[in-house]
């Protein structure tokens with residue numbers, strides 16, 4: 440092993456002391472066993488302080504004045520997000536959440552009746568609703584690619600579908616909300632690039648649990664929310680916009696004066712870069728907290744942290760598989776830090792409530808999220824455990840033991 444590799448290996452090591460430090464940074468760890476990072480993670484203290492500190496300044500000196508005062512720190516938010524995505528700050532737009540990010544991206548395309556949009560069978564429910572709204576309002580044909588036998592989109596099927604003479608867009612959810620699955624987003628990106636078809640990636644569950652590089656994905660747009668594996672606050676997210684999309688002159692349909700200048704009664708000029716996708720009004724406290732979350736994630740090391748989260752999840756799956764009455768519902772060739780399991784005789788929402796009562800946070804995933812978003816095995820509901828790097832094996836063991844006890848009650 441050469442010296443550089445040894446240094447890298449040492450950097451990747453996560454010691455008990457490091458985990459203890461991450462947990463000390465996270466006040467919620469003292470209150471709960473939080474295995475709901477795919478819902479909303481526990482934020483590090485610095486994230487909360489950034490938001491609360493700014494709200495305090497707004498109360499003390501006024502909202503517009505506090506924004507002016509924070510301008511250098513707001514500019515730094517774009518630097519932190521750019522570092523996280525290995526892109527330039529000009530490629531980042533801060534928006535309210537991942538759903539808004541996807542909606543802004545979709546609205547940049549002038550779909551006409553008969554145009555086709557290619558997507559997957561694992562796309563997020565709200566995204567599917569938007570595709571269907573485009574079908575209803577604009578006559579867009581929604582084409583869903585076939586699945587691989589193990590689950591997840593078959594890139595070969597995408598390759599076939601993009602041959603549709605009027606294929607205008609491919610849209611894919613990289614990590615769906617509910618099944619541990621990691622879709623083959625990079626392969627789909629290569630296919631899109633070859634076919635010259637724009638590509639939107641929903642990376643809502645990916646950012647913070649794996650390195651995300653839009654250039655490697657070859658996507659035009661990438662949508663993210665702050666509150667999940669990135670450990671930011673609720674109610675804020677961001678959209679990566681490629682230079683290619685900017686140069687094409689893309690802009691959202693609902694553009695506002697944050698994104699364009701009204702240069703005459705009948706004309707407007709777009710602002711440079713991704714920020715044409717932003718709105719003028721900003722939740723500055725949340726924006727600053729988002730920047731802190733990105734800074735913290737980069738400092739902690741997304742790759743090694745994601746590896747640890749995935750290892751904890753794999754451990755949870757292994758332990759759950761041995762619980763009588765529990766059935767792990769995850770599917771896919773590559774699995775992430777989201778674990779879903781059906782517990783015989785128990786609606787998942789009841790399991791979640793019982794666990795919450797003893798200080799363990801999980802969530803429930805149900806067919807209510809849409810027929811295409813049912814838990815992997817077709818179970819009507821499943822309990823979802825989503826550990827992150829600051830969680831411990833003991834927490835996973837405790838949660839599985841509690842689930843085993845519930846399963847024995849039935």
Ligand SMILES: Cc1ncc(COP(=O)(O)O)c(C=O)c1O
Nearest residue numbers: 536537538563614615616643664
């Ligand atoms: C895969 C995926 N995409 C998009 C979203 C939507 O994110 P937001 O609620 O921030 O709009 C979620 C939320 O759970 C998600 O899991």
